[in-house]
Amino acid sequence: MPSPATYEQRRQTAGLFLLAPSIVVLLAILGYPIVESLLLAFQKVQLAAGGIDRQFVGLANFQRLVADETFRRALLNTLYFAAAEVVLVVLIAFAIALLLNHPFGRAGLFRILLVVPWAIAPVANAVLWKWILNANYGVLNGLLQSLGIIDVYQVWLGTPVSALNFLLLVDVWKSVPFVALLLLAGLQRVPSVLYKAAYMDGASRLQTLMHVTLPSMRAAIAVAVVLQTIWSLRIFDLVFVLTRGGPADATVLLNFLAYRVTFNFLDIGYGAAIANVIFVMTILLAILYIRLVRPAGEAAR
Amino acid sequence: MSPSPSSTPLAIELRGVAKTFGSVPVCRDVDLAIAAGEFVTLLGPSGCGKTTTLNMVAGLEDCTSGDILLAGRRVNELSPVERDVAMVFQNYALYPHMTVAQNIGFTLRMRGTPRAEIDRRVKDVTTALELSHVVDRLPAQLSGGQQQRVAIGRAIVREPRIFLFDEPFSNLDAALRVKMRAEVKQLHRRLGVTSLFVTHDQEEAMSISDRIAVMNRGRVEQFGTPEEIYARPATRYVASFIGNPQIELLSGIVEAHEGGPVVRIGSELVRLASSLNTPAGRSVDIGVRPEHVRLGSGTLAGRVRLVQPVGPSSHVVIEWDGGSLIAAQPGFCRLQPGEPIRAEISAADVMVFDHASGVRLSQGMPRAN
Numbered sequence: 001m002p003s004p005a006t007y008e009q010r011r012q013t014a015g016l017f018l019l020a021p022s023i024v025v026l027l028a029i030l031g032y033p034i035v036e037s038l039l040l041a042f043q044k045v046q047l048a049a050g051g052i053d054r055q056f057v058g059l060a061n062f063q064r065l066v067a068d069e070t071f072r073r074a075l076l077n078t079l080y081f082a083a084a085e086v087v088l089v090v091l092i093a094f095a096i097a098l099l100l101n102h103p104f105g106r107a108g109l110f111r112i113l114l115v116v117p118w119a120i121a122p123v124a125n126a127v128l129w130k131w132i133l134n135a136n137y138g139v140l141n142g143l144l145q146s147l148g149i150i151d152v153y154q155v156w157l158g159t160p161v162s163a164l165n166f167l168l169l170v171d172v173w174k175s176v177p178f179v180a181l182l183l184l185a186g187l188q189r190v191p192s193v194l195y196k197a198a199y200m201d202g203a204s205r206l207q208t209l210m211h212v213t214l215p216s217m218r219a220a221i222a223v224a225v226v227l228q229t230i231w232s233l234r235i236f237d238l239v240f241v242l243t244r245g246g247p248a249d250a251t252v253l254l255n256f257l258a259y260r261v262t263f264n265f266l267d268i269g270y271g272a273a274i275a276n277v278i279f280v281m282t283i284l285l286a287i288l289y290i291r292l293v294r295p296a297g298e299a300a301r
Numbered sequence: 302m303s304p305s306p307s308s309t310p311l312a313i314e315l316r317g318v319a320k321t322f323g324s325v326p327v328c329r330d331v332d333l334a335i336a337a338g339e340f341v342t343l344l345g346p347s348g349c350g351k352t353t354t355l356n357m358v359a360g361l362e363d364c365t366s367g368d369i370l371l372a373g374r375r376v377n378e379l380s381p382v383e384r385d386v387a388m389v390f391q392n393y394a395l396y397p398h399m400t401v402a403q404n405i406g407f408t409l410r411m412r413g414t415p416r417a418e419i420d421r422r423v424k425d426v427t428t429a430l431e432l433s434h435v436v437d438r439l440p441a442q443l444s445g446g447q448q449q450r451v452a453i454g455r456a457i458v459r460e461p462r463i464f465l466f467d468e469p470f471s472n473l474d475a476a477l478r479v480k481m482r483a484e485v486k487q488l489h490r491r492l493g494v495t496s497l498f499v500t501h502d503q504e505e506a507m508s509i510s511d512r513i514a515v516m517n518r519g520r521v522e523q524f525g526t527p528e529e530i531y532a533r534p535a536t537r538y539v540a541s542f543i544g545n546p547q548i549e550l551l552s553g554i555v556e557a558h559e560g561g562p563v564v565r566i567g568s569e570l571v572r573l574a575s576s577l578n579t580p581a582g583r584s585v586d587i588g589v590r591p592e593h594v595r596l597g598s599g600t601l602a603g604r605v606r607l608v609q610p611v612g613p614s615s616h617v618v619i620e621w622d623g624g625s626l627i628a629a630q631p632g633f634c635r636l637q638p639g640e641p642i643r644a645e646i647s648a649a650d651v652m653v654f655d656h657a658s659g660v661r662l663s664q665g666m667p668r669a670n
Contacts, residue, residue, distance in 0.1 A: 196361055197394035201408035201455070202382035211407070215398040 034279070040272035047266060061273035071274065073249055074257040081168055081253060082232035088172045089228050090221065093179035100180070101187045111181075118177035126241035129170045133157055133242070157243055160250030167238050167251055175231065179224045186220025187213070219292060226289040230282050254278050310373030312337040312463060312495035313358060318367035320353050320519075327353045329519045331367070335497070335512075340489050342498045344506040345516035345542070351499045352467055354516070358497060359388050359465050371463065382412070387456035388465040392472060393448045395440040395455075401427065402436040405454045426454045446477050453485070457492065464489075466498040470505065482509050503543050507531065515539045537659040540588045540652055546616055548588045549626050552656060557581040567623020569601045572648040577662045584656035589646055591616060594628035596636075599645025605636045619644055 041061055046053040065071050096114065099105045117125070132139050135155040144150045157163045190213060198208040214221075236255040239245060245252040245260065252260075255278060262271025313335040320328040328350040335341050343351035356362040358369060360381040368375050376384045387408075395404050402423050409419045427433050430450045440448055449469065456464055466485070470478040486509050489496055500506050506513050507527045514524040515538075523535040534540035540548050551571070553564035561575040564587055571587055573579050596617060603621030610616075615634035616627050619642055628644060636642065653662045 191392075191394070193390055193392060193394040194396060197388075197390060197396070197455075198407075198411075199361065200359065200381045200386075200388045201411055202380070203407075203411045207411055211411075212396060215396075218398070 037272045037275055037279075040269055041276045043269045043272075045268035047268075057269070061270050064270060065273060065277070070249060070252065071257065074252045074254050074274075075277075077164060077250070077252060078233060078235075078254045081164070081171075081235065082229055084168055085172055085175065085232040086225055086228045088168075089175045089179050090183075090224055092172065093176050093224070094183050094221075096176065096180040097183040097187050100184050114180060115177045117174050120174075122174070122237040123241060125174055126170070126238050129173075129238075130242055133166060158247060160248055163243055163247060163251050167235075167242060170242070171232070171235060171238055175228060179228055182224050182227075183217070183220055186217040189220075190216040222292045223289065226285050226292060230285050230289070233278060233281055233285075311335060311370070312339065312372060313341075313497060314368075314370040314373075315354070315358075316368045316370070318354070318357060318364050318369060320350070320357060320362065321365045327519055328357075331516075331519075331521055333514060333521065333524065335495060337372075337495055338493045340486075340496045340498065340509065340511045342500060342506040342510040342513045343516055344500060344503060344513050346501055349516040350519040351501075351516050355388075355465055355467055355497060355499045358463075359386055360384050361388075385462040386465055387459050387461040387463070388467065389452045389456050389469045391468045393440070393452040393469075395448060395451055397440055400437050400439060401432055401443070401451050401454075404440065404451055405458050408455065408459050422458050426458045429457075430454050445473050446481065449473060449481055450484075453488070457488070457494075462495065464494050464496040466496065468500055469498075470500075470502075478505070485509065504545065507543070515542060517542075533661070533663070534588075534652065535661055537586055537588065537654040537661070540654070540661070544590055546591055546627050546629075548590050548652075550654075551587045551589065551624055551626075553585065553587065555579045555581050555583045555585055567621055569621065569623050569646075571646055571651060573651070573653055574649070577653055579653065579662060585662070586654040586656050586659075588652035588654060588661075589626060590650070591627045591629035593647040593650040594619075594626055595645045595647065596628050596630060596642060597644075599643050601644040601646065603642060603644065605638050605640045605642050607638060608634050608636055610634065 040054075042056055042058060044055045044057045044060070046055075100110055100114070120128070131137070133156045135141070135153055135158065138153075138156070140156065141150070141153040145153070154162075156166050194212050194216065195208060198212045203211060234255055235253050236259065239251055239253055239256040240259070243251040245256055254274060258271050258274040258278065261267050261274060265271075311334050313333065315331050315333040318328060318331040319326065331350070331354055333341070343354055345351050353362060357364050358371075360376070360379060364377060369377055371384055371386070381388070396407065399407065405426055406419045406423045409422065414422075423436075424433075427436050430453065432447065432450055432454060435443060435447060440451065443451065452469065469485075470481050473481060482505060485498075498506075498509065507530075510527060512524060512526055513530050515522045515530060517538050523530060523539045525533075525535075530539060531543050534543065537550065541550065551564075551566045553566050553571075555562050555564055555573065558570065558572075560572075562573045562577070562579045562581065563570040564573065564585060565571075566587070579585065596619075601619075601621055603619045605617060606620045606625065607618040608615055609618075610633050614632065615630045617630055617634055617636060618625055618627050620626075626644070626646075654660065655662060
């Protein structure tokens, strides 16, 4: 390589050198699996003695998806789960962000308490909730009974609708902190002089929230919605620990289905096809996310 | 000039208004009486309490003690809308997601004004402020001067009883600032609405105001017309805050001399008006404005140190064994640094301040602060 002449050239070459290691690592740990899983999705894979038998079958795996009752169930479960979680998380997180932004809520202690659920390792969190929800010794049963809300201990994860919604509850509990901090950051970027102006303009608190605060936070809210949707679509750990998909497949979400098909049924090609459905949904949302973040960064000036 | 007779209530009256943040006093004993239709400026350096005073009139901050009366009514606990005041903020505070028309109409929308009336009033205001061609743009798509006008439009669309301005021009470049100054002054003349304006720019205050309240460390040092403030400053602080270049202050002790008291500054004897109460031995500061130094002849013998032409005049810094002075000369001055020069300080125009208190000694007894 000729030695770079101008500062501009030198900067570009230096940038390339500095980026090279991370590009190599990313290609190895992200690029390779993505390509490999995409290839698997178009193959019929059979584990044979001493080797793996791979055979291209075109779109056969994807055609199976359309007819698969369990897949349709998992897809609906996942869409319900994601939609409900985004709505709940963003609403609760916004309320918490408003409280934290209030002078009384500014103390660092509240913020520390807030992030605890988010900081717990996902599986530990799931195990924790498994005990809370336990039908015989669970704290939730004990609490509700002592308050007189229920007469007898319930099997919270025992009926289809209840199980799915308790999974939802647990994940909302885990997801709210991060989104609340995200929205709090957005809230704090609203210039305080706008509140003064709205006050001078005679806007009530509610009017100020609707006409000044929310529109000013549009970018932050959009980012929160997109990120939370991505996270909700990818839920696996809770299902794995709490219900294993039961009862009667009521809590089978797409990611768990991909796992079950691949590693329990050893139907690797079909499992890859399911995984790629999640991948495509996620990547579309990721593109949306990047588009949202970019103008927000420019508008910040 | 002076407050109107008691039959018509004052537009704005502050009685012993004080504000402390924690234990830090920001405003103390602020008394102001502003007549209807007056344009009054609060002038002072940053941290002097001028913006806090404005915010208390606006209803954005509470007074720690004292009373604020608007049109004769005590308003301490009332909201800005009830006070019928509108404010133009320093950084415009335009709502970034609303168009010009929405920004201006916002306050009317918030109080449920009918749609047709909002449209009509917004149209009137945008026409008057030459914003008709940008009504559908967002603030980010406007120039600084246009944003400023939108901020003003948002205040006038309400047709309030009082306008409050918080350093509204501080983000504009120098040329635009002078232009906006003239626009605001004309607007005030047309609408006749009582206005309270905050700035740290003495030239801006002088050019725009009916009266100026010069503030220092939370107090009003002097409240008077621009002419009074400039020609008859109450204190040394006011004298040195107003005027560009700054007034030159020379310290000395009064001596008895044939023909009246004098102050010896180096080899120069500055004569004091005999009507001033200046017994021999008193420590005073002599204030000399550049236009009160005449070059060419006189008893003061010094040298030219520096010549600074500024266009219409030149500022000549001269030094002698008593210190240095700035003299304003019309046009471009041909003097060279180092040149010997004679000068005369106009005794009639000299201001004399008590050295200890800083109060200007006027005819007769020194004023109580």
